[in-house]
Amino acid sequence: MTHSSPPVLRRLFAALFTGALAIALPSVAARADNEADATMKVEAGVRGWYDPGDHIVVTAQISADTLFTGHVDVVASSGAIVSKDVQVAGGTTKTVLLVAPTSADNAPIDIRLYRGGDLIAKKPITMKIAEEFELVGVMPALATRVGKVPDQTNLASGTGRAQLVELSLEQMALGSSALDVFDTVVGTAADVRSLQPDQLSALLGWLNRGGRLLLDDATDLSALPTAWQPGAGGWSLAGRGEIHLVDGKASSGQWASIIEPSGSSTSELAGVFTSPEQIGSVQQDLARRAGVKLPSMLPLLVPLLTYLVVVSVVLFFVLKALRRLTLAWVAIPLLAALTAGIVVWYGQQWRTVGKPAVSVFVDGYPGGGDATASLLAFSRDGGTVKVGMPGAWQSDSEVAFFFGGPGSGAPPTLSPGSDTSQLRVRLDPGQVTSVNVVGPSVDSGLAVDAHVQSGKIVGTVTNKSSVTLHEVAVFSLGNVTLLGTLQPGASNTFSLDSTTLPTGFSLADRVWDSTADPRAAKDEIAEFGIWTNAAYGRVMYPSGMVRAAGWTTEQPLGFKVSGGLTTTTVLTSVAPIDPGAAPLPAAAVRWSLVRTPFGQFGNGTSDAVYRYVLPPAAAPGQRTVLELPSGLSSMEVWNGTAWVAAKATKRIITIPASSIINGVIMARVPNDDGSFFPGDQSPVVRGATPKDPS
Numbered sequence: 001m002t003h004s005s006p007p008v009l010r011r012l013f014a015a016l017f018t019g020a021l022a023i024a025l026p027s028v029a030a031r032a033d034n035e036a037d038a039t040m041k042v043e044a045g046v047r048g049w050y051d052p053g054d055h056i057v058v059t060a061q062i063s064a065d066t067l068f069t070g071h072v073d074v075v076a077s078s079g080a081i082v083s084k085d086v087q088v089a090g091g092t093t094k095t096v097l098l099v100a101p102t103s104a105d106n107a108p109i110d111i112r113l114y115r116g117g118d119l120i121a122k123k124p125i126t127m128k129i130a131e132e133f134e135l136v137g138v139m140p141a142l143a144t145r146v147g148k149v150p151d152q153t154n155l156a157s158g159t160g161r162a163q164l165v166e167l168s169l170e171q172m173a174l175g176s177s178a179l180d181v182f183d184t185v186v187g188t189a190a191d192v193r194s195l196q197p198d199q200l201s202a203l204l205g206w207l208n209r210g211g212r213l214l215l216d217d218a219t220d221l222s223a224l225p226t227a228w229q230p231g232a233g234g235w236s237l238a239g240r241g242e243i244h245l246v247d248g249k250a251s252s253g254q255w256a257s258i259i260e261p262s263g264s265s266t267s268e269l270a271g272v273f274t275s276p277e278q279i280g281s282v283q284q285d286l287a288r289r290a291g292v293k294l295p296s297m298l299p300l301l302v303p304l305l306t307y308l309v310v311v312s313v314v315l316f317f318v319l320k321a322l323r324r325l326t327l328a329w330v331a332i333p334l335l336a337a338l339t340a341g342i343v344v345w346y347g348q349q350w351r352t353v354g355k356p357a358v359s360v361f362v363d364g365y366p367g368g369g370d371a372t373a374s375l376l377a378f379s380r381d382g383g384t385v386k387v388g389m390p391g392a393w394q395s396d397s398e399v400a401f402f403f404g405g406p407g408s409g410a411p412p413t414l415s416p417g418s419d420t421s422q423l424r425v426r427l428d429p430g431q432v433t434s435v436n437v438v439g440p441s442v443d444s445g446l447a448v449d450a451h452v453q454s455g456k457i458v459g460t461v462t463n464k465s466s467v468t469l470h471e472v473a474v475f476s477l478g479n480v481t482l483l484g485t486l487q488p489g490a491s492n493t494f495s496l497d498s499t500t501l502p503t504g505f506s507l508a509d510r511v512w513d514s515t516a517d518p519r520a521a522k523d524e525i526a527e528f529g530i531w532t533n534a535a536y537g538r539v540m541y542p543s544g545m546v547r548a549a550g551w552t553t554e555q556p557l558g559f560k561v562s563g564g565l566t567t568t569t570v571l572t573s574v575a576p577i578d579p580g581a582a583p584l585p586a587a588a589v590r591w592s593l594v595r596t597p598f599g600q601f602g603n604g605t606s607d608a609v610y611r612y613v614l615p616p617a618a619a620p621g622q623r624t625v626l627e628l629p630s631g632l633s634s635m636e637v638w639n640g641t642a643w644v645a646a647k648a649t650k651r652i653i654t655i656p657a658s659s660i661i662n663g664v665i666m667a668r669v670p671n672d673d674g675s676f677f678p679g680d681q682s683p684v685v686r687g688a689t690p691k692d693p694s
Contacts, residue, residue: 037065040061041060046182049135050102052104053537058097058100061096062088063092067089068086077109083413133160134259134261135183138164138166140166162256167182173202175394176209184214184262186213198418201440205365207228208370216251225238233662237576240574262592263611277506279531283529286358287432289566355564356566358566359567362572364573365573374436380429380430385425385426385427385562389437391417393438394421444573445466448460450576452498456497458493458494460494463487470525470552471551472492475540479499480511498587525568526570531570544591545575552571584686589685591610591613607668610683623688624654625687626653627652629682637666639658643668
């Protein structure tokens with residue numbers, strides 16, 4: 001015998017099924033429409049090439065059949081997001097540029113397109129590492145003059161290849177971090193002269209950090225700082241960077257002869273993974289200054305242990321003596337509620353202390369500066385924390401959670417803008433987060449000059465800022481001296497030994513006491529954390545230069561956080577070491593290891609190639625020599641067309657005048673048998689003395 005459902009139930013089921021379809025089908029159709037009416041193409045780096053750890057520009061092209069309103073997210077491997085809103089008219093394509101940080105381990109990134117909360121498209125990208133590749137940007141006026149910029153060229157010196165791409169003004173407006181990926185930028189004087197203030201600031205900040213600018217002509221260089229304008233020799237030093245005049249060789253297509261190899265930003269030291277300045281934790285410094293700390297376990301253990309003793313021992317014997325054991329059903333929940341209340345009360349007390357804090361490293365140059373900031377923020381009661389920042393500020397690293405783990409809220413999101421940028425992160429109650437960001441700053445106001453005198457590096461530091469600078473110090477490659485406090489407008493002189501400490505010795509802790517050290521004086525404000533943080537992305541003590549640094553808590557940054565924040569800032573600037581009278585001292589020569597068989601992603605077979613830049617103020621016509629380290633008896637010197645072998649006499653090689661090209665000398669050690677290890681002892685370029693063999 002069979003049973004059938006009553007008609008009423010069948011009608012009820014049919015109605016429920018129809019209703020479910022009515023709800024589900026529009027959402028399915030909406031998703032289908034979303035997928036159909038918008039598509040995305042993406043590109044990152046320089047045609048997919050980049051140096052791990054540098055910022056890259058992600059280009060997303062969104063095409064839509066109908067009006068599309070949504071946002072593009074670049075998602076790092078940790079989940080940190082850089083996001084930008086986008087609106088595309090129907091039947092058109094819109095290009096969105098986003099600056100994103102990259103990790104040192106070549107982790108892939110995701111680019112995602114959303115409409116509201118719906119994911120429309122997802123494009124994962126794994127980029128190619130530019131090992132022995134130079135990444136070159138060509139500015140618009142030069143690109144127009146050339147007609148067609150080649151995609152790639154071999155370097156004339158045989159030290160690798162170059163990837164070239166036209167550099168847009170829109171990309172330059174994103175800030176100096178948007179230029180990080182480029183080793184060299186080539187343009188005309190008109191290119192530089194036509195830049196808007198934000199674009200020029202980006203170019204100068206990139207130069208100050210070590211970029212190389214090649215100018216095809218010198219018709220009008222007034223847009224550049226006076227101290228950075230090339231002189232009669234055809235080159236100048238611009239912070240850690242360089243500017244070279246190439247006399248029309250770019251417009252005539254001689255790319256291979258003007259592009260030279262460059263090293264990583266840390267090639268003059270032990271490298272980003274072994275930098276000796278890794279001496280502090282910025283998160284710990286911020287947490288200590290903010291007053292945020294983990295709660296003591298003792299106040300938590302006391303009520304819990306009391307509850308355990310009372311419930312398991314006291315309550316049992318008391319109720320048993322009273323012959324009221326059934327009251328345990330009431331007493332135990334009451335005691336549990338009381339204990340929980342005490343724990344919650346203590347947790348609330350812990351969460352109500354503290355104030356957001358930020359630590360800032362400012363790298364100044366004539367008329368401007370770049371800043372790296374580490375911010376600590378937290379939420380007492382949970383919710384979304386919003387941090388307002390000035391325009392053109394970008395993410396510098398993935399946001400790191402600590403004091404409680406990653407949390408369960410949405411990942412941190414940075415939305416950059418030309419006028420203002422904003423960071424948003426959702427935190428659980430009491431949770432703390434820290435974030436690194438970079439952006440433009442005013443000139444640090446700390447001026448320094450240096451020259452060689454009687455074997456010493458001497459000079460003057462002047463505080464041109466409006467704030468008092470504390471614990472002012474001057475660093476050279478391998479030495480440091482402390483000057484003390486400088487009031488606004490005050491100056492002080494310094495003297496440094498031109499000999500250097502061996503690689504691997506930190507310098508900051510030789511003049512400053514960390515605020516983390518309980519033995520430090522109460523009036524000291526130097527924080528090793530932000531100094532350490534800055535050392536990950538720049539050479540702190542470049543060869544041929546000095547760096548001055550001073551600390552203040554009075555410098556405003558322009559960040560806006562609910563409840564305000566405390567700020568500790570280190571203002572820094574670099575200056576070249578003037579060689580003084582002949583002979584040219586080695587301390588005034590800039591050098592870098594631009595090719596090495598032991599790079600992070602190298603294969604151990606490359607030659608060791610050194611690049612030296614002479615100071616423009618060096619006396620012309622003097623004999624210049626290479627002084628080789630012990631164990632090295634010969635090198636090869638580049639003369640513009642070929643590598644010429646040269647054998648040392650008493651470890652000295654005289655450099656032919658023809659091998660000093662636009663102030664640059666390149667020398668290499670062929671990796672024939674692997675016997676030379678480019679370590680602490682590197683070949684030195686200096687002026688010849690009467691004691692040197694001719």
